[in-house]
Amino acid sequence: MSQPLTARRSEGLTGRLKVPGDKSISHRALILGALATGRTQISGLLEAEDILATARAVAALGADVSKDGDRYTVIGRGVGGLKQPDGPLDFGNSGTGARLMMGVVAGHAMTAEFTGDESLCRRPMARVLTPLQEMGLEVEGEGTTLPLTLRGTQDLIPLRYELPVASAQVKSAILLAGLHAPGRTSVIETMPTRDHTERMLRYFGAEISVEDREGGGKIVTVCGDAELTGASVYVPSDPSSAAFLLAAALITPNSDVTVEGVLMSPTRTGFLDTVQEMGADIEILDQHEASGETIANVRARTSSLKGVTVPADRAPSMIDEYPVLAMLAAFAEGETRMEGLAELKLKESDRLAATAAGLSACGVEAEVDGDNLIVQGAGAVEGGAMITTHMDHRIAMSFLILGLGAAEPVTVDDGSMIATSFPGFVELLSGMGAEIS
Numbered sequence: 001m002s003q004p005l006t007a008r009r010s011e012g013l014t015g016r017l018k019v020p021g022d023k024s025i026s027h028r029a030l031i032l033g034a035l036a037t038g039r040t041q042i043s044g045l046l047e048a049e050d051i052l053a054t055a056r057a058v059a060a061l062g063a064d065v066s067k068d069g070d071r072y073t074v075i076g077r078g079v080g081g082l083k084q085p086d087g088p089l090d091f092g093n094s095g096t097g098a099r100l101m102m103g104v105v106a107g108h109a110m111t112a113e114f115t116g117d118e119s120l121c122r123r124p125m126a127r128v129l130t131p132l133q134e135m136g137l138e139v140e141g142e143g144t145t146l147p148l149t150l151r152g153t154q155d156l157i158p159l160r161y162e163l164p165v166a167s168a169q170v171k172s173a174i175l176l177a178g179l180h181a182p183g184r185t186s187v188i189e190t191m192p193t194r195d196h197t198e199r200m201l202r203y204f205g206a207e208i209s210v211e212d213r214e215g216g217g218k219i220v221t222v223c224g225d226a227e228l229t230g231a232s233v234y235v236p237s238d239p240s241s242a243a244f245l246l247a248a249a250l251i252t253p254n255s256d257v258t259v260e261g262v263l264m265s266p267t268r269t270g271f272l273d274t275v276q277e278m279g280a281d282i283e284i285l286d287q288h289e290a291s292g293e294t295i296a297n298v299r300a301r302t303s304s305l306k307g308v309t310v311p312a313d314r315a316p317s318m319i320d321e322y323p324v325l326a327m328l329a330a331f332a333e334g335e336t337r338m339e340g341l342a343e344l345k346l347k348e349s350d351r352l353a354a355t356a357a358g359l360s361a362c363g364v365e366a367e368v369d370g371d372n373l374i375v376q377g378a379g380a381v382e383g384g385a386m387i388t389t390h391m392d393h394r395i396a397m398s399f400l401i402l403g404l405g406a407a408e409p410v411t412v413d414d415g416s417m418i419a420t421s422f423p424g425f426v427e428l429l430s431g432m433g434a435e436i437s
């Protein structure tokens, strides 16, 4: 059932708030907890649909997942110790859950059916299946989209693989499979992507090395036949979720908002770097270390923005933030060029097309030129449109943010998918003074 939502011009957004836990770290904490021996305790886990699907999947494979207050506990079965699931593993809307778990299933002598919702069943899986098949995974039939039946093996072969696309999901699936293979499995990335898997693997006791690659990028190597030990994980606030609240403050008059405890990994801060280049009044406060990651409070105040060029090599560090950046570009003065975004066509929807179409409907000049998105900012936005979200949470949230600054209300056709990554989005914004209903 679709749930339309409308955002109206708002001002004076204020507050000090926390957004829910980081989605990438939450998936990984559940998965490594299931592959470890003993108890993993997770505080701050993101309780969104994508993560709950991963929790159900690891439970279906025999890990014990429970919740007490706001802490989750996973009792794992050790690397290679998971059991054949009784039914299909349904990952809902989540590319990360599906792709990372393919790496896990690859290393177990089991058959598992992977499925998901309409959006996930359109997304490409060959990028993960190809390297995993080189390691020994078998895929039933010729298909490369879900639903798919996969047969893993206890006799995986280690792999050295150069990623053809900059993808932390593909890197992570191979590293997770590599835990089961004898010898060393290496992933070579020419453009560094988020490094939460390698950090957390090390934290759980795996032998892992990260070297600089000649000519740029990284080589990540994991030693197989690994043993992981359960650990305590703290999940910081998700910078991709924080971006929406910060953007709302930047484009509405008289606003001053601080988001607390935000993950500041350099592999995730491209959005903050870019808005600062655009002239945003952003302050990074109280930066410190927590559980091996840097976190900080981020303060944003109403700002006059100017258009910029965002280079292709910044894409991995802000890949999920482009739709909301495009909204800011619409309120900026001048052209914003966002380059090298082929990957955005393969997310929950074709985000380049959905963003350009929605902006045009709101009276903003926007076009997709090959893999680039170009927005002509005019300092103000008309709005007054109904936006098609194509089952994409980030498209829904981005256009609601646009509506808070536009002259006329902006309606999204379906806000229900927001729960896949950011439960409480509407309530948090309403608490800041935004008009969304």
Ligand SMILES: O=C(O)C1=C[C@@H](OP(=O)(O)O)[C@@H](O)[C@H](O)C1
Pocket: 023, 024, 025, 096, 166, 167, 168, 169, 170, 172, 194, 319, 320, 343
């Ligand atoms: O590894 C992860 O947790 C993620 C990696 C990114 O996808 P790709 O690996 O496809 O770039 C990102 O878009 C996604 O939201 C989360």
Ligand SMILES: C=C(OP(=O)(O)O)C(=O)O
Pocket: 050, 093, 094, 095, 096, 097, 320, 347, 348, 394, 421
């Ligand atoms: C691309 C995203 O997630 P996933 O690939 O896990 O579906 C996202 O959250 O924007």
